[in-house]
Amino acid sequence: MQPPTTCAAPEVQLFKALTHPTRLAILDLLRGGEQCVCHLEAQLGLRQAYLSQQLALLRAAGLIADQRVGMNVYYRVARPELFALLDTARAIVGGSPLAADPAAACPCPKCITITLPHPERNDPC
Amino acid sequence: MQPPTTCAAPEVQLFKALTHPTRLAILDLLRGGEQCVCHLEAQLGLRQAYLSQQLALLRAAGLIADQRVGMNVYYRVARPELFALLDTARAIVGGSPLAADPAAACPCPKCITITLPHPERNDPC
């Protein structure tokens, strides 16, 4: 409880969720639509448990939503305005929307079976 | 140094500067134009030293700029896009742009001499 001048400011929680390179990278990967965890894991080259922690944080902040399909869990951005927010932020600091490593192919069975020839963009498996 | 997938992400620094109710309140007070420190001090009801620390942080982040006029220092938002960022953030989390306490009049001589009758908006003294 602080003086009435320093209000609760729910935006703070939103910004806190965004103060992390990994979490920003995750959101960027979700620009192309929902992605399964294994995809994110492969593209970012991070350990599963660690990635799951960050996903849980973003989920708790209400920024992403998950949907279970068979064996996999697909995540998507819950509020599309988030992308506008990230774009504005980049316009201010002059950053680039993350160069998703095209060489890192997703090892999940879904992607392997389909064998996409030109992974130009993040395709939903 | 992290794997190439987790890039430096300068946005993180921007968001970090925004993860604080006081700093958000300061930026909101600057919506109406530049304000002297004593103004912010009075409106927010915070100790001067503490406020100055937050201002220094925002300054270091390149979000605000200061200008010395006589005895006082006036701060203004360096990147107007910041307001768009804050607006988008509020659209996501559903917050209000801070109800600046109209009862708290600025005690600095500049404001007292002018004796503004209707402080409806943040006027630059």
Add this chain to the structure above:
DNA sequence: TAAGTATATTCCATTTTTTGCATATCGTGT
């Protein structure tokens, strides 16, 4: 039901951030 795969959670040590206090600095007027 049992095993296997995909994803989540909990615990913990380390590092970073926060915040209040004391004090320093800078410009102004006398």
Add this chain to the structure above:
DNA sequence: ACACGATATGCAAAAAATGGAATATACTTA
């Protein structure tokens, strides 16, 4: 030069974020 008002900075204790390891849960398939 001196004192004063306005603002800034350094420091230390408390609080929070970070990232790793082990482990738990939830489907699916056999």
